[in-house]
Amino acid sequence: MNILGINAYHGNASAALVCDGKLVAAVEEERFNRVKYAAGFPAEAIRYCLKEAGITLDDLDHVAVPRNPYARLGTKLFYALRMPSFARERVRVISKFTGIPAALAWAFDSDPKKLTAKFHRIEHHQAHLASTFFVSPFENAALLSADGLGDFASSMWGLGSGNRMRIDGSIAFPHSLGLYYSAVTQYLGFLKFGDEYKVMGLAAYGQPAYLDAFRDILRFNNNGGAFGFKLGLDYFTHHKTGPEMSWAESDRTPTLGKMFSEAMPRLLKAPARQPEEALQQRHRDMASSLQARLEEVYLGMLKKLAVATGTKSVCLAGGVAFNCVANGKIFDATPFEQVYVHPAAGDAGLAVGAAYFVWHQLLGQPRSFVMDHAYWGPGYSAAGIQAAVQASPVSHGGHTIAELPDGELFRSTAAIIAEGKILGWYQGRAEWGPRALGNRSIVADPRRPEMKEILNRRIKHREIFRPFAPSILAEKTGEWFEKSHPSPFMNLAYSVLPEKRDKIPAPTHVDGTGRLQTVTREANPRYYALIHEFERQTGVPVVLNTSFNDNEPIVCRPEEALDCYLRTQMDALVLGNVLITRE
Ligand SMILES: [Fe+2]
Numbered sequence: 001m002n003i004l005g006i007n008a009y010h011g012n013a014s015a016a017l018v019c020d021g022k023l024v025a026a027v028e029e030e031r032f033n034r035v036k037y038a039a040g041f042p043a044e045a046i047r048y049c050l051k052e053a054g055i056t057l058d059d060l061d062h063v064a065v066p067r068n069p070y071a072r073l074g075t076k077l078f079y080a081l082r083m084p085s086f087a088r089e090r091v092r093v094i095s096k097f098t099g100i101p102a103a104l105a106w107a108f109d110s111d112p113k114k115l116t117a118k119f120h121r122i123e124h125h126q127a128h129l130a131s132t133f134f135v136s137p138f139e140n141a142a143l144l145s146a147d148g149l150g151d152f153a154s155s156m157w158g159l160g161s162g163n164r165m166r167i168d169g170s171i172a173f174p175h176s177l178g179l180y181y182s183a184v185t186q187y188l189g190f191l192k193f194g195d196e197y198k199v200m201g202l203a204a205y206g207q208p209a210y211l212d213a214f215r216d217i218l219r220f221n222n223n224g225g226a227f228g229f230k231l232g233l234d235y236f237t238h239h240k241t242g243p244e245m246s247w248a249e250s251d252r253t254p255t256l257g258k259m260f261s262e263a264m265p266r267l268l269k270a271p272a273r274q275p276e277e278a279l280q281q282r283h284r285d286m287a288s289s290l291q292a293r294l295e296e297v298y299l300g301m302l303k304k305l306a307v308a309t310g311t312k313s314v315c316l317a318g319g320v321a322f323n324c325v326a327n328g329k330i331f332d333a334t335p336f337e338q339v340y341v342h343p344a345a346g347d348a349g350l351a352v353g354a355a356y357f358v359w360h361q362l363l364g365q366p367r368s369f370v371m372d373h374a375y376w377g378p379g380y381s382a383a384g385i386q387a388a389v390q391a392s393p394v395s396h397g398g399h400t401i402a403e404l405p406d407g408e409l410f411r412s413t414a415a416i417i418a419e420g421k422i423l424g425w426y427q428g429r430a431e432w433g434p435r436a437l438g439n440r441s442i443v444a445d446p447r448r449p450e451m452k453e454i455l456n457r458r459i460k461h462r463e464i465f466r467p468f469a470p471s472i473l474a475e476k477t478g479e480w481f482e483k484s485h486p487s488p489f490m491n492l493a494y495s496v497l498p499e500k501r502d503k504i505p506a507p508t509h510v511d512g513t514g515r516l517q518t519v520t521r522e523a524n525p526r527y528y529a530l531i532h533e534f535e536r537q538t539g540v541p542v543v544l545n546t547s548f549n550d551n552e553p554i555v556c557r558p559e560e561a562l563d564c565y566l567r568t569q570m571d572a573l574v575l576g577n578v579l580i581t582r583e
Pocket residue numbers: 124128147148149150318319346347
């Protein structure tokens with residue numbers, strides 16, 4: 001039985017295909033159309049998923065879309081009556097959703113009448129919860145989804161048992177942890193979709209000097225049930241102007257309208273920062289306070305959820321679940337002992353969630369799949385890599401190209417990294433989710449404090465305050481970090497042990513933490529072998545890992561990896577077994 005999940009007409013458009021309960025493929029549209037966070041209809045992502053499984057549109061039994069226009073209809077009508085522009089937007093979105101079968105048929109040049117698949121609309125947060133619980137290793141777990149907004153809710157929680165999820169509660173618009181973070185991110189002068197993660201990095205440079213003010217911006221709502229929080233709505237505008245994300249049809253980049261009111265600068269006693277304005281200490285302190293308050297509320301919710309469900313395991317999804325700093329504190333701040341975060345915790349992951357919701361919750365099928373790695377995107381054969389290399393300017397001189405057997409490849413490559421050079425590492429199938437996890441990664445020496453600045457200047461061109469991440473051999477985690485619970489998808493940040501911080505300064509953040517990836521041989525044998533060889537040569541079982549891109553979606557095809565290598569000042573590139581170095 002073939003189930004296609006689609007996240008369409010929303011940021012992070014994506015597709016995923018589940019065949020007989022096993023995930024076959026999952027990918028974001030941005031990897032193909034090269035527009036970061038691309039919205040719209042994910043035609044290329046769907047095409048790839050079907051190709052990977054060797055099936056066509058006619059072979060689909062079910063198509064699941066993670067949006068239910070009829071969820072919370074009463075609340076939606078209430079706001080639609082108050083905000084005509086919002087009502088128009090709803091009509092536009094709903095008509096797009098009801099047209100998904102037609103869009104699908106159109107994208108594949110097929111007759112809509114021939115589509116035999118059954119269509120399902122799954123509520124946004126139920127799809128988030130399904131995306132994490134049904135692919136987790138847990139038989140029973142508490143569930144929490146938290147994001148900006150989806151189907152008029154911003155959080156949902158419950159309990160997963162076997163092949164069923166029970167929903168225990170939710171928080172509706174306009175109250176939202178995600179919009180809280182987004183609004184303050186805008187106030188701090190970061191206006192692009194997805195900039196919340198920059199502010200999370202900035203927070204480590206400040207002190208929570210504004211915590212009292214942020215406790216007024218984001219409040220506990222003791223009347224709103226055990227897990228309640230609410231926004232101090234005076235500081236926001238989204239409840240008056242409409243909450244929907246929009247995107248330009250031309251370039252498909254999602255944007256959010258202004259979300260904070262003039263009461264926010266009054267409370268914080270400073271005007272909003274302009275994007276080009278230099279960062280002051282007060283901005284760092286505000287970022288720190290924003291993060292500290294998020295942690296108080298988020299960890300508070302999780303603590304209550306642990307008590308209410310009586311479980312030791314929790315599954316997380318929704319954009320807020322990318323807050324690796326907060327996630328890393330779950331073990332100390334709550335009774336939970338096991339945490340699973342879906343690698344594409346944001347809205348891309350809804351495609352997987354919607355498909356698994358159909359398979360388990362609607363069809364009652366037993367569990368048979370655990371997502372223990374994130375390599376569900378396109379891969380390219382050795383012949384495809386060779387063809388790309390031959391067609392690239394690298395084969396016209398100035399570069400040494402060698403095809404090496406595995407052992408020699410890992411030895412040479414580890415030595416290149418240990419010499420302080422910057423390496424593009426391209427292997428196998430692309431990662432699902434926003435983190436490069438050793439298949440589309442730029443890898444560098446973690447021992448060199450100057451490496452962060454070198455990477456930013458030469459390759460990544462991003463804000464200097466943003467940290468780089470460490471990849472560590474999983475079994476060595478406890479020798480280098482204060483926690484050793486697996487973090488295979490880079491969704492948890494732990495403190496580096498104080499005596500180890502000067503051994504891996506490059507991926508250690510200013511507050512002594514690292515957003516680590518724990519690497520096992522089973523999940524990624526080639527990346528594991530590379531780090532293992534680096535350890536043999538240097539004594540350090542860690543490499544610095546950052547995504548293979550330069551202000552663009554992560555490279556997908558070998559051609560894009562070659563272009564990025566040529567365009568930036570990367571020293572060496574490995575594509576499969578081909579090692580390319582600059583002469
Ligand atoms: Fe979401």
